[in-house]
Amino acid sequence: MTLELKHFDTRLNQWVHSDNDSSNFSSLIKEKLQNTLLEFFLPDQDFSFGAKDQWGKVEELYNHPDGDVLLLSSKSRLLYGSPENLTIIEKLCPDRKDRGAYGSIFLGECRHAISEKLNILVVDDATGENGGIIKPEQAFKLVGDCYGQISPELYSSLTEKKPGEEYRVVQHRFGWREGDGQDSTFRFGKGTLRPQHLSNLSYADPNNEPKIDLILPLSSFKGTDKDNPNGATKPQIKPGLYTQQIWLGEKALSQKGKTAISQVIPSFPGGMKDYLEELESRASKLSEIQHDPREVA
Known part of the structure; x- marks a missing residue:
């Protein structure tokens, strides 16, 4: 399942073109998303992305070239779609703040x-x-x-x-x-x-x-x-x-990786203390026998 979303400028209320030519449909900036919960819950719908920044104004969130409305958000990304989609969004997230808190769950691609x-x-x-x-x-x-x-x-x-x-x-x-x-x-x-x-x-x-x-x-x-x-x-x-x-x-x-000792010490201080005491004991014993080949062997 693949969605193709166009991008628009929420401040200028117009589609974003790679060549700045608003009459060139082929230069519209688009983004594809595969295997998303958004498409599962709202199939066969058209969506688009706006963006927000620290200079944006609240009234700009109501802008859209085709009159669509804000449905979800994920950080600075704003998802717009037809007003008829709000019925499903309301059932998914009746608490409106969740439409921003969990927007990434709907928009995130799955392998x-x-x-x-x-x-x-x-x-x-x-x-x-x-x-x-x-x-x-x-x-x-x-x-x-x-x-x-x-x-x-x-x-x-x-x-x-x-x-x-x-x-x-x-x-x-x-x-x-x-x-x-x-x-x-x-x-x-x-x-x-x-x-x-x-x-x-x-x-x-x-x-x-x-x-x-x-x-x-x-x-x-x-x-x-x-x-x-x-x-x-x-x-x-x-x-x-x-x-x-x-x-x-x-x-x-999950991926295999290495964990820095600086991460382990604050996370498991008790375990590290026991480990270091055991390590110190073994080092002390090794120091005592290092000159005796029979003991070292």
Whole structure:
């Protein structure tokens, strides 16, 4: 899936051309985006990008050459589209500040994406509550802040894993719509997923052991208005097992790298202290025996 978006100048309220010739349609500056949540939620629509800076004025945000309106933003990038799209945007982000806070989730490209019907276990990552499907103590260990689990089969389908390639943690985006399954609310989110065999879970009821493809924590779900003083129009999803048609995108895979010692020391001061004491002890012993070849050997 690919979107092609034109760029316009919000201050001048006109399209941006590479040759500054407003009559030359072929010189319009365009940008292509592949595998985005935006296209999943709003297919077959035309969008365009404006931009903001420190000199911009609020009234300029209402400018658009074709009369489109501001839908989402991501840092300095402003996404415009038809006013009819606001109905879906309202369902995704009823709290308007989220349209800027989470704009990058909708606009970010994914390397690969799939749309499949899956069994998804939603877990409260603060307590392990999961609707009584698996034991809470195990569920609690399988999730973290925006961190969940993905079955190897689903991982291979999503990442197009080739035989012999090692498994890596997946940075992902996801979403589903009204009518896509047992949860009938527009949902979207992001996080990381660890490939994990999900066939040996500790089920709470031995007579109820459903297949699980994906484990998502509550913290991965974004865009609720649960703090609305008048009552949430889009409350957070409840922990439990859901069968959903879900759009799932692979944003990136984890990479191996080196960690500077300056990062480790403040993060794990206790562990570093123990390690340095052990290192000092070994160095002292080596110093004592360095002149005895038999001991060194």
